[in-house]
Amino acid sequence: MFCRDCGEKLSLRFMENEGLVPYCGKCEKFKFPFFPVAVSMAVVRRSDNKILLARHTGDADYKLIAGYIKKGENAEKTIPRELKEETKLNAVKWKYLASRYHDAKDILMLGFLVFCDDGEISLNEEIEEIRWCTPEGAKEIIRKNSTAEYFLNVAIREIERKK
Numbered sequence: 001m002f003c004r005d006c007g008e009k010l011s012l013r014f015m016e017n018e019g020l021v022p023y024c025g026k027c028e029k030f031k032f033p034f035f036p037v038a039v040s041m042a043v044v045r046r047s048d049n050k051i052l053l054a055r056h057t058g059d060a061d062y063k064l065i066a067g068y069i070k071k072g073e074n075a076e077k078t079i080p081r082e083l084k085e086e087t088k089l090n091a092v093k094w095k096y097l098a099s100r101y102h103d104a105k106d107i108l109m110l111g112f113l114v115f116c117d118d119g120e121i122s123l124n125e126e127i128e129e130i131r132w133c134t135p136e137g138a139k140e141i142i143r144k145n146s147t148a149e150y151f152l153n154v155a156i157r158e159i160e161r162k163k
C-alpha cells in the first residue's frame with residue numbers, strides 16, 4: 001500500500017476509535033482507503049410487479065442492473081441515469097435496501113428497490129438481453145452466490161413484506 005499523494009510506503013498506525021489505519025510517515029497523515037461506490041438496482045415494473053434481470057454482453061447468466069456513482073453525483077441521481085442509459089426505462093421511485101462490499105471488484109455496492117413504468121426498451125451495448133421475471137423466476141436465473149443474488153433476495157423480501 002502506497003500513499004496516493006506522495007508515493008511513500010504506508011504503514012499501519014493505531015488511531016483512537018478506528019483501530020489500525022494506513023499512515024504515511026512523509027505526509028504525517030492517516031490515509032483512509034478510497035474505493036468506488038456503485039448502485040445495484042432491483043427494478044420492478046409497477047403494472048405486474050415483475051423484476052428486471054439483465055444478461056450483460058458476453059455473460060452467460062443474469063444479474064441486476066448496476067452502475068458506478070460518478071464523482072460529484074449522489075445515488076439518487078445515479079439510479080435514473082443508469083437505468084435510462086442501459087434500458088431507456090424511467091425510474092419512478094426507489095427505496096434504499098442494503099449495502100454490501102463487493103470484494104472481487106473492490107467496490108461498495110448500495111442496493112435499491114427501483115420502480116418503473118412500462119415503456120419502450122432499448123438496450124445499450126453493455127446489455128445483450130433482459131427478462132421480466134416473477135420473484136421465483138428471478139431467483140432461478142440470477143447468478144448464484146453473486147452480489148446481485150444477495151440484493152435480489154433482499155428486494156424480494158421487501159416486496160413480499162409490503163403485500
Ligand SMILES: [Zn+2]
Pocket residue numbers: 003004005006007008024025026027028
Ligand atoms: Zn504521503
